[in-house]
Amino acid sequence: xxxxxxxxxxxxxxxxxxxxxxxxxxxxxxxxxxxxxxxxxxxxxxxxxxxxxxxxxxxxxxxxxxxxxxxxxxxxxxxxxxxxxxxxxxxxxxxxxxxxxxxxxxxxxxxxxxxxxxxxxxxxxxxxxxxxxxxxxxxxxxxxxxxxxxxxxxxxxxxxxxxxxxxxxxxxxxxxxxxxxxxxxxxxxxxxxxxxxxxxxxxxxxxxxxxxxxxxxxxxxxxxxxxxxxxxxxxxxxxxxxxxxxxxxxxxxxxxxxxxxxxxxxxxxxxxxxxxxxxxxxxxxxxxxxxx
Amino acid sequence: xxxxxxxxxxxxxxxxxxxxxxxxxxxxxxxxxxxxxxxxxxxxxxxxxxxxxxxxxxxxxxxxxxxxxxxxxxxxxxxxxxxxxxxxxxxxxxxxxxxxxxxxxxxxxxxxxxxxxxxxxxxxxxxxxxxxxxxxxxxxxxxxxxxxxxxxxxxxxxxxxxxxxxxxxxxxxxxxxxxxxxxxxxxxxxxxxxxxxxxxxxxxxxxxxxxxxxxxxxxxxxxxxxxxxx
Numbered sequence: 001x002x003x004x005x006x007x008x009x010x011x012x013x014x015x016x017x018x019x020x021x022x023x024x025x026x027x028x029x030x031x032x033x034x035x036x037x038x039x040x041x042x043x044x045x046x047x048x049x050x051x052x053x054x055x056x057x058x059x060x061x062x063x064x065x066x067x068x069x070x071x072x073x074x075x076x077x078x079x080x081x082x083x084x085x086x087x088x089x090x091x092x093x094x095x096x097x098x099x100x101x102x103x104x105x106x107x108x109x110x111x112x113x114x115x116x117x118x119x120x121x122x123x124x125x126x127x128x129x130x131x132x133x134x135x136x137x138x139x140x141x142x143x144x145x146x147x148x149x150x151x152x153x154x155x156x157x158x159x160x161x162x163x164x165x166x167x168x169x170x171x172x173x174x175x176x177x178x179x180x181x182x183x184x185x186x187x188x189x190x191x192x193x194x195x196x197x198x199x200x201x202x203x204x205x206x207x208x209x210x211x212x213x214x215x216x217x218x219x220x221x222x223x224x225x226x227x228x229x230x231x232x233x234x235x236x237x238x239x240x241x242x243x244x245x246x247x248x249x250x251x252x253x254x255x256x257x258x259x260x261x262x263x264x265x266x267x268x269x270x271x272x273x274x275x276x277x278x279x280x281x282x283x284x285x286x287x288x289x290x291x292x
Numbered sequence: 293x294x295x296x297x298x299x300x301x302x303x304x305x306x307x308x309x310x311x312x313x314x315x316x317x318x319x320x321x322x323x324x325x326x327x328x329x330x331x332x333x334x335x336x337x338x339x340x341x342x343x344x345x346x347x348x349x350x351x352x353x354x355x356x357x358x359x360x361x362x363x364x365x366x367x368x369x370x371x372x373x374x375x376x377x378x379x380x381x382x383x384x385x386x387x388x389x390x391x392x393x394x395x396x397x398x399x400x401x402x403x404x405x406x407x408x409x410x411x412x413x414x415x416x417x418x419x420x421x422x423x424x425x426x427x428x429x430x431x432x433x434x435x436x437x438x439x440x441x442x443x444x445x446x447x448x449x450x451x452x453x454x455x456x457x458x459x460x461x462x463x464x465x466x467x468x469x470x471x472x473x474x475x476x477x478x479x480x481x482x483x484x485x486x487x488x489x490x491x492x493x494x495x496x497x498x499x500x501x502x503x504x505x506x507x508x509x510x511x512x513x514x515x516x517x518x519x520x521x522x
Contacts, residue, residue, distance in 0.1 A: 051366050054521040077368035087363040089303045089354050100302040103295045104367045 003029040004062075005151045005183035006050060011059035013045055020045050020207040023059070027151075027185050027200070032177060034198035034215075035187040036275065038283045042207040043187035044084075047155045050185070051081055064150055077105055080144025084156035086136050090129035094122055094139055098146070105147030113146035120172065134165035141169070145176060152184045158193050170196050191275035201275065203282060210282060211255075215275075223257030224277055226250075227268035235260055242281030253281035296369060296377035297384075300352065303360075308351040308385065312392055315343065319396035333415060336397075341419040344389035345426035348382035349434050349442060356438040362522040371518045379431065379510055386423050417495050424502030428509035436516045 006027035013020040020042045027033045035043050048054045050061055052068050061068040063075045088097050094117075102108045117124055120138040123131075131139065137157055144152055157173075158166045174197045177184060188194060194201055194215070202212035222241075225232060232243065232250040239260060242253040254260045257270050264270075273281075301308075319340070355361050364374055434442050460472065486494045 048522070053362060053365055055519065073368045073370060075368075076366065079366075081366045083362065085359075087358060087360045089358050089360055091306060091354070092303050096302050100299040101367070103298065104369065 005029040005064055006185060007060075007062040008046075008050075009060045011046075011049060011061060012057045013049060013054065014057055015045075018042070018045075018207060020049070023204075023207075023209050025202055025209050025212055027183060029064075029183050031199035032184040032186060032197050033200040033202060033212075034194035035185060035202050035204060036189060036191060036194060036279060037204035038279075039189060041204045043189075043204055044155050045207075046204065047153050047185065047187055050153060051076070051079070077107075077147075078150045080147065080149030080152045082137070082140045082144050082152070082154040082157050084159050086128075086140040088128045088136075088139070091127055093125055093127055094131075095124040097128060097139075098124075098143060101143060102146075107148035108146055109148065110146075112148075113142060116142040116145055132165075134161050134169065137161065137169060138172075141173065150182060152182055152186075154184065154186045156187055156189070158188060158190055166190075166193065167196075173197065189279075191279050194275055203278070205282060218275070218278065219272060221256060221258075222273040222278065223254050223260060223270045224273050225252045225254055225257075225260050225264065225268050225270050227264060231264050231267050234263055236263065241278075244281070253278060293373050293377045293380065296364075296374060297381050299364075300377065300381055304351050304354055307354055311347060311350050312389065315347070315389060316392055316396055318343075319393045320400065334418070337415045337418050338422065340390060340393040341422035342426060344386045344393070344419075345423040345430070347389040348378075348385040348427070349430060349439055351385050352378070352381075352434075353439045356440060361520075365522055371520075372514050375435065375510065375513045375517050378435065378513070379427075379506070382427055382431065386427065390419055390423070414491075417498060421498045421502050424506055428502070428505040431509055432513045432516055435513045436520065 004026045006025070008023055008025040011020065011023040011025075018040070023042075023046065025046075035046065037043050045054065049056050050063060050068060052072055064078055066075050068075050092100075098113055102110070102113075116122075120135075120142055122135065122139055122142060128136065128139070141157070158169060161169065170193055176182075177197070186194075186198065198215050200212065201215050201218055203210045225235065226246075226249065228249040229245070232252050235252055235254060236259065239254045239256045240252050241255050244251050252260075253273055254270075257272070260268070261270055355364065365371065430442060433445060437445075485497070489497060
């Protein structure tokens with residue numbers, strides 16, 4: 001049985017106008033799991049539930065084998081958490097912010113923090129408010145990585161960053177993670193980020209986990225079928241995850257490209273599905289999407 | 293809890309320092325305004341205790357301003373420990389504020405100024421009681437709605453007070469006047485208690501009341517803060 005950093009069962013959280021319902025999700029230990037979904041799908045709520053920043057209505061969350069509420073202190077001491085907008089005091093220097101946080105974590109290493117600060121080019125004597133958004137995220141990352149966290153939870157860490165900074169941040173993150181085999185749950189709506197560093201992908205839509213798969217399985221097994229409408233109609237419903245009508249025929253997202261090929265043969269063009277395409281097809285519930 | 297106090301000190305010390313500096317100027321300047329006249333010690337201690345009760349709330353304003361409560365709650369500490377540190381830190385900050393006010397007065401006295409009239413013996417008790425009551429009432433509200441919420445509440449109470457006064461003038465003899473009467477009766481009852489019990493027993497009852505109020509406030513704050521979502 002695979003070891004899991006996070007095990008979520010039957011998780012439910014109701015807000016006015018939005019419900020996270022019966023979420024089951026496993027985040028494998030030692031891998032990067034990307035949580036993707038459209039804005040408002042429930043990514044941030046799910047991560048906040050894991051951090052016990054919001055209260056669950058039902059279900060269980062086990063983090064590194066412990067209940068995230070009953071063993072809150074032990075769980076949080078092993079987690080590094082990065083917000084999309086890091087909530088550090090704006091008028092305090094980076095050095096003082098780190099000094100304030102350090103004693104809470106038994107595994108905190110000043111040497112490690114200094115190394116990461118140097119690596120990221122962080123000006124420790126400057127106040128947080130003087131940093132660019134990208135540098136703020138790097139500071140948050142340095143803090144999260146300085147206490148030897150076994151699990152990193154990151155909520156949209158690359159949102160609002162320009163392409164160059166996003167790549168740099170992901171490169172740094174990827175390099176560190178490759179060395180240390182930490183577990184990561186990383187929410188984003190930018191699929192290109194997941195293409196770069198994720199090992200697993202979980203898709204959430206309208207408060208429900210639609211699928212959770214190894215990225216390679218998704219990349220190699222899933223496909224986009226382009227054919228005339230009668231041909232697309234012949235595809236087994238079980239493998240069709242989304243479909244859209246086109247002026248020249250139809251396109252379908254299928255979870256088993258080989259099976260689709262067996263059914264349609266040469267009458268269809270079948271390409272690999274990128275995460276971007278998967279997101280576009282599935283974002284609207286797999287229903288027919290307006291022709292482009 | 294000490295880690296939380298240390299964190300709050302490191303993150304708020306600049307704001308706290310500026311606040312103390314501001315109050316030092318106020319306490320030094322206030323008697324100077326009445327230089328040569330006599331400022332009542334009761335008035336002075338009342339102002340000091342109310343102002344100092346709000347010092348911890350002002351000092352922790354950064355947590356609201358920078359939405360840093362989410363950061364505090366993501367640290368490996370329980371919500372109860374966070375609330376405990378707020379109460380302990382709050383009392384420390386408030387008492388330090390009283391210390392500054394007293395130091396300002398001693399400083400002025402050393403220059404021959406005698407701006408206060410009255411007995412010093414009741415001042416510590418009055419300060420602790422007033423500060424304790426304000427802290428106990430304000431803290432659960434601040435932990436739930438933040439400093440901005442408290443300001444809104446205070447403005448709302450001011451408006452309500454003005455409306456009540458206006459109504460009392462317009463509808464003499466109505467139920468609104470009974471509020472004023474209730475306040476007068478409470479003050480009279482406290483006076484009667486003081487006369488009956490004597491200074492020592494009265495002080496013990498007053499301190500015990502503040503203690504009970506703060507324990508109840510603390511318990512309520514824990515329930516409130518545990519249910520808060522970030």
